[in-house]
Amino acid sequence: MNSTPIKVPTMAEMAAKGEMPDVLFWVGCSGSFDDRAKKITKAIVRILNHVGIKFAILAHEEGCTGDPAKRAGNEFLFQMQAMQNITVLNGYNIKKIVTGCPHCFNTIKNEYPALNGHYEVIHHTQLVQQLINDGKLKVEGGEFKGKKIVYHDPCYLGRANNVYEAPREVIQKLDVELAEMKRSKEKGFCCGAGGAQMFKEAEKGTKEVNVERAEEALAHNPDVIAVGCPFCNTMMTDGVKHFNKENKTQVLDVAELIAKANDL
Amino acid sequence: MISLIAFIIIVVFGTYFFVSNSKKIKRNIFLGKPKTINDNKSERLKTMLLIAFGQKKMFAKPLPAILHLFIYAAFIITQIELIEIFFDGFTGSHRAFRPALGSFYTFMISLIEILSILAFIATVSFLSRRNLLKIPRLVKSELNGWPKLDANLILFAEITLICFIFMMNGADEVLYQKNWSHAINLNDGSLNFSISKIIGPVLFGNMSEAGLHIVERIGWWGHLLMVFGFLNYLPFSKHLHILLAFPNTYFSNLNPKGQINTLASVTDVVAPNFNPEYVPQTDQNAPQRFGVKDVQDLTWKNLLDAYSCTECGRCTAACPQNATGKLLSPRKIMMDVRDRLTEVGKNIDANKGTFIDDGKSLLGNYTTPEEIWACNTCNACVEACPVNINPLEIIIEIRRYLVMEQSQNPAELNGMFTNIENNGAPWQFSQADRANWINE
Numbered sequence: 001m002n003s004t005p006i007k008v009p010t011m012a013e014m015a016a017k018g019e020m021p022d023v024l025f026w027v028g029c030s031g032s033f034d035d036r037a038k039k040i041t042k043a044i045v046r047i048l049n050h051v052g053i054k055f056a057i058l059a060h061e062e063g064c065t066g067d068p069a070k071r072a073g074n075e076f077l078f079q080m081q082a083m084q085n086i087t088v089l090n091g092y093n094i095k096k097i098v099t100g101c102p103h104c105f106n107t108i109k110n111e112y113p114a115l116n117g118h119y120e121v122i123h124h125t126q127l128v129q130q131l132i133n134d135g136k137l138k139v140e141g142g143e144f145k146g147k148k149i150v151y152h153d154p155c156y157l158g159r160a161n162n163v164y165e166a167p168r169e170v171i172q173k174l175d176v177e178l179a180e181m182k183r184s185k186e187k188g189f190c191c192g193a194g195g196a197q198m199f200k201e202a203e204k205g206t207k208e209v210n211v212e213r214a215e216e217a218l219a220h221n222p223d224v225i226a227v228g229c230p231f232c233n234t235m236m237t238d239g240v241k242h243f244n245k246e247n248k249t250q251v252l253d254v255a256e257l258i259a260k261a262n263d264l
Numbered sequence: 265m266i267s268l269i270a271f272i273i274i275v276v277f278g279t280y281f282f283v284s285n286s287k288k289i290k291r292n293i294f295l296g297k298p299k300t301i302n303d304n305k306s307e308r309l310k311t312m313l314l315i316a317f318g319q320k321k322m323f324a325k326p327l328p329a330i331l332h333l334f335i336y337a338a339f340i341i342t343q344i345e346l347i348e349i350f351f352d353g354f355t356g357s358h359r360a361f362r363p364a365l366g367s368f369y370t371f372m373i374s375l376i377e378i379l380s381i382l383a384f385i386a387t388v389s390f391l392s393r394r395n396l397l398k399i400p401r402l403v404k405s406e407l408n409g410w411p412k413l414d415a416n417l418i419l420f421a422e423i424t425l426i427c428f429i430f431m432m433n434g435a436d437e438v439l440y441q442k443n444w445s446h447a448i449n450l451n452d453g454s455l456n457f458s459i460s461k462i463i464g465p466v467l468f469g470n471m472s473e474a475g476l477h478i479v480e481r482i483g484w485w486g487h488l489l490m491v492f493g494f495l496n497y498l499p500f501s502k503h504l505h506i507l508l509a510f511p512n513t514y515f516s517n518l519n520p521k522g523q524i525n526t527l528a529s530v531t532d533v534v535a536p537n538f539n540p541e542y543v544p545q546t547d548q549n550a551p552q553r554f555g556v557k558d559v560q561d562l563t564w565k566n567l568l569d570a571y572s573c574t575e576c577g578r579c580t581a582a583c584p585q586n587a588t589g590k591l592l593s594p595r596k597i598m599m600d601v602r603d604r605l606t607e608v609g610k611n612i613d614a615n616k617g618t619f620i621d622d623g624k625s626l627l628g629n630y631t632t633p634e635e636i637w638a639c640n641t642c643n644a645c646v647e648a649c650p651v652n653i654n655p656l657e658i659i660i661e662i663r664r665y666l667v668m669e670q671s672q673n674p675a676e677l678n679g680m681f682t683n684i685e686n687n688g689a690p691w692q693f694s695q696a697d698r699a700n701w702i703n704e
Contacts (some may be wrong), residue, residue: 008702010552027690027698038701059699063688071641072677073555073663075527079534079686084688087538110523115531155642160522186647187324190584195641199690203638206589221690 006045010059011092021056023127025092026108028101030230036099036237037233044100045258046126050264051136055098061088065107072196077257079115082107086117096120098127100255102229103194123157125167125228125254130175141175142261147223148177149204149257152213152236154229158217167228167254172229174261179182179220189213191227191235198231218249225251266673271353271488277491278563285384285499292609296564301515306512311652316513325578326383328393331386335422339506342376342429342699345423349488358446362455374458377433380426381459393690394419401577406596411502417502424451425490430467431456432483433457435476496557507572512572515565516652521643524660529554530668531579555664558625559605562658569653570601577582579645585638592638594645594655601658636662637674 012022025048031041048055054229060205066081085108089097097119099105122130131137137243149171157163165186171178182216192202192209202208214236217225226242227233237251258264314320319336324330348361362369394402394415407415437460440444441453454461468476497506532544546552556562579594580586584591590688604626612619627633639659646654666672673681680690688695 006702008322008699010699024521027701029691032698032701033691033693038704041701042409050321057699060696062698064684064690064693066684068690069679069684070524071660071663072673072680073660073665073667074673074681075554075664076534076668077681079530080537081684081688083534083538106520106522111526121270149322155640155644156522157642161520187582187644189387189587190642190644191638192584192640195639196677197638197640200674203585203590203592203634204589205585205591205638209584209588209640212588231322237561241649 009056011056014056022054023096025055026099028104031100040253045254046259046264065104065105067107068196104152105188106156129166139173144174149222149224149227150179150222154232158188191232193235195233210235210239282495286369293567296567297593299563312514334382334386338379377459384426391419401581428483428486433460435463435480438468468488502574508572554668556661557665565698573598582644582648592635597655
């Protein structure tokens with residue numbers, strides 16, 4: 001990994017200089033606090049730094065979008081969070097947002113407009129795809145060349161918002177063998193985290209959802225299980241460990257694949 | 265004369281009971297809360313044509329899709345024959361359309377016969393998938409009892425109807441060949457229908473004239489009775505989907521699946537904290553219940569969903585929680601809504617048009633919190649439904665009731681709620697430390 005320090009301007013700093021970013025990077029709670037997800041955040045930042053996009057983060061002015069609260073039925077808490085965030089975003093006159101997490105992506109894109117938060121929102125895999133297509137980001141396979149990669153669709157990117165191709169196109173640029181699980185795209189099988197399940201124990205059953213999904217992915221004997229969501233990342237990593245396959249199969253975000261392969 | 269009276273009785277009563285039971289279904293659906301769906305009419309029409317008429321989503325599973333298509337096509341096309349049955353029934357004529365329509369008539373009846381044979385194959389396949397092969401989604405516990413019987417009764421009724429069609433046409437073929445038929449003889453020696461000209465003589469070739477007429481009449485009257493019987497069975501059966509799939513897909517959710525509705529009643533409470541000039545959107549004096557406890561709290565679209573469900577179980581087969589042995593089954597949620605709504609409807613009928621509180625509700629007596637809390641909100645059920653039913657919307661609304669009215673969520677979620685409220689993250693980290701990762 002590249003040792004150049006990352007440059008992460010905050011929105012407050014930029015506004016103080018009278019500047020506006022091209023895009024606001026919405027880091028998300030997982031990307032801010034979870035040790036594993038922080039690496040994904042940094043990979044996204046390295047890509048942004050590399051192509052020289054003018055971006056900013058909200059830092060301490062960012063708060064949970066309210067996704068887990070809303071999906072757990074706590075609409076009050078969701079709307080409190082949403083209105084706080086919308087006040088901050090509208091205060092800075094933000095127009096375009098890229099998120100590191102499909103849950104933030106879905107919530108800001110689909111649920112903030114009803115509360116007067118209107119932004120162009122894209123997921124980081126879509127941004128990477130655009131950068132590659134526009135010729136701003138050149139990618140090579142690097143250490144992943146010829147490796148076998150299985151892509152797991154995050155529900156909130158896939159079914160929730162019909163983004164199936166962007167992450168796949170990006171992965172294929174790495175000159176890898178992209179394998180598809182039987183349950184993929186529209187039929188994708190959840191990692192088990194969504195709907196606030198991340199924050200509670202599972203109900204009584206015969207198996208954990210993430211174990212079922214990891215088993216399906218591992219059946220392809222992949223070198224990498226690629227994901228586009230920090231929660232899927234946690235669940236799939238735990239699932240791979242359940243089968244003691246962590247030495248053979250890595251779980252990596254699409255952004256990490258790009259950053260690693262190209263020494264960003 | 266007797267047959268004309270019998271015919272009129274069947275038609276009049278058959279229609280009357282169907283219409284009156286359909287009105288009850290409609291009344292029950294509109295026990296739900298109002299919801300305005302009148303945007304994007306052309307997009308809606310397109311969705312209905314593709315999903316309901318074109319059965320697009322069925323083809324995710326090609327084999328059952330093709331078998332289902334046989335029954336569907338046979339069902340639609342056979343109705344054309346009904347026009348003649350009605351005409352003959354009222355006027356006492358026999359195959360009145362044949363002389364005028366000529367080869368087109370032969371073509372239509374032949375097509376109906378071919379589709380009937382295909383439907384017969386499909387029906388037998390469906391019976392064996394349910395009862396012999398025991399396809400997992402068709403034998404889950406929520407189907408025990410009436411739902412299983414309902415499914416089998418429909419399939420047997422379809423087989424019976426097909427048998428009547430071939431008794432009618434097969435016996436008539438033999439009668440016609442022997443110049444005994446009541447149909448006008450066009451001196452062509454055979455009615456010439458694709459299937460019955462072959463199987464008619466084989467099955468009925470040795471019968472007497474009187475016997476043949478009896479078989480033909482059993483087929484004709486049986487066909488009529490099955491059609492009206494089936495029509496009147498629909499309001500009590502999962503099979504109502506053959507009618508309601510059309511409006512249900514027309515009124516589909518056209519927004520991204522990930523979008524969950526914003527509760528305006530909550531906005532009215534929260535928004536004034538951010539905007540002192542905020543004007544409430546909802547009637548502040550009306551009694552409010554956040555979320556859903558009983559079927560009347562759902563929208564009419566949720567209730568239409570429930571009546572449109574034919575219990576195929578594609579939702580449940582796709583559900584990650586059900587696949588890993590949890591109690592949650594999206595199909596059961598829809599069946600629960602329908603069963604409770606039927607119960608509420610009966611209550612209203614028994615109490616002269618008003619609902620008398622029976623101390624029961626959808627949540628608790630039908631659907632349990634354990635099912636509701638297992639959901640991943642992954643939309644696999646919504647995606648899988650061939651008629652665009654949305655079980656997820658109902659699950660979220662029940663969660664809203666449990667959390668905002670009852671504070672009865674799993675205890676672990678309280679930590680998440682408190683953390684979001686106090687630190688702006690679901691975990692116990694300070695919001696001030698949100699950008700610490702930059703320098704780590």
